[in-house]
Amino acid sequence: MIAAFDLILLLFVLICAVAALSVKDLLSAVIILGAYSFFMCLLWAEMGAVDVAFTEASVSAGIGTVLFIAAVSKTKRRSKD
Amino acid sequence: MTRVTDDIIIRTVARVLIPFIQLYALYVIMHGHHSPGGGFQGGVIFGASFILYLLTHGLEEAKARMSEMKAGLFSSFGLLIYSGIGLLCLIMGSNYLDYGRLSTILRVIPAQARSLGILGVEIGVGIAVMAVMFSIFFDIATGGEPPGGEESFGDRDG
Numbered sequence: 001m002i003a004a005f006d007l008i009l010l011l012f013v014l015i016c017a018v019a020a021l022s023v024k025d026l027l028s029a030v031i032i033l034g035a036y037s038f039f040m041c042l043l044w045a046e047m048g049a050v051d052v053a054f055t056e057a058s059v060s061a062g063i064g065t066v067l068f069i070a071a072v073s074k075t076k077r078r079s080k081d
Numbered sequence: 082m083t084r085v086t087d088d089i090i091i092r093t094v095a096r097v098l099i100p101f102i103q104l105y106a107l108y109v110i111m112h113g114h115h116s117p118g119g120g121f122q123g124g125v126i127f128g129a130s131f132i133l134y135l136l137t138h139g140l141e142e143a144k145a146r147m148s149e150m151k152a153g154l155f156s157s158f159g160l161l162i163y164s165g166i167g168l169l170c171l172i173m174g175s176n177y178l179d180y181g182r183l184s185t186i187l188r189v190i191p192a193q194a195r196s197l198g199i200l201g202v203e204i205g206v207g208i209a210v211m212a213v214m215f216s217i218f219f220d221i222a223t224g225g226e227p228p229g230g231e232e233s234f235g236d237r238d239g
Contacts, residue, residue, distance in 0.1 A: 050117040058125045070221040
């Protein structure tokens with residue numbers, strides 16, 4: 001529980017969140033969301049919630065990113081309507 | 082994105098890596114009741130190993146290992162283990178998922194019966210989550226199309 005470490009990780013989480021929202025390319029947004037999940041996982045682990053950190057790492061940073069990429073690969077550049 | 086790759090590096094790395102991922106998933110499931118982790122996380126990691134196989138070896142080879150029907154059967158089987166242990170406790174005369182009463186069947190002290198009971202539930206949850214994660218990715222990757230895919234798409238009437 002080091003406050004400075006907490007704040008630095010929180011800063012990274014905020015940067016990733018804003019970047020994932022503001023970037024135009026969908027694939028880049030998904031990868032930045034994966035980085036967001038990983039920093040969130042580090043934050044959980046640092047605050048002592050190891051089980052939550054484990055779930056965040058495996059589900060959100062692992063499977064979630066893969067599912068999002070699979071969904072993005074199904075999208076097209078222009079919509080039909 | 083699920084086409085067969087002929088890149089030898091990707092195929093070899095996946096083939097070497099998948100057993101270790103699965104071993105780690107089994108470790109997470111088996112140690113879930115006295116360390117971080119558990120059925121859900123272990124099941125997700127196990128499902129990720131199958132997804133890696135599907136991504137690197139293509140749809141046809143992955144279907145031979147884990148088809149959609151097998152995934153459905155595994156998810157039902159995991160739920161059966163989970164609810165079966167819970168109902169067994171109910172039949173033995175205690176609350177649902179109250180493993181202490183299982184000590185008469187397992188012939189151990191109640192504290193150890195609780196440990197073994199939660200281990201059984203973790204295994205059930207792990208199997209179910211593994212199958213459901215693979216099933217979700219399978220559905221997204223194939224676009225929900227029936228087996229046969231794009232070749233049989235034009236033959237359909239209407």
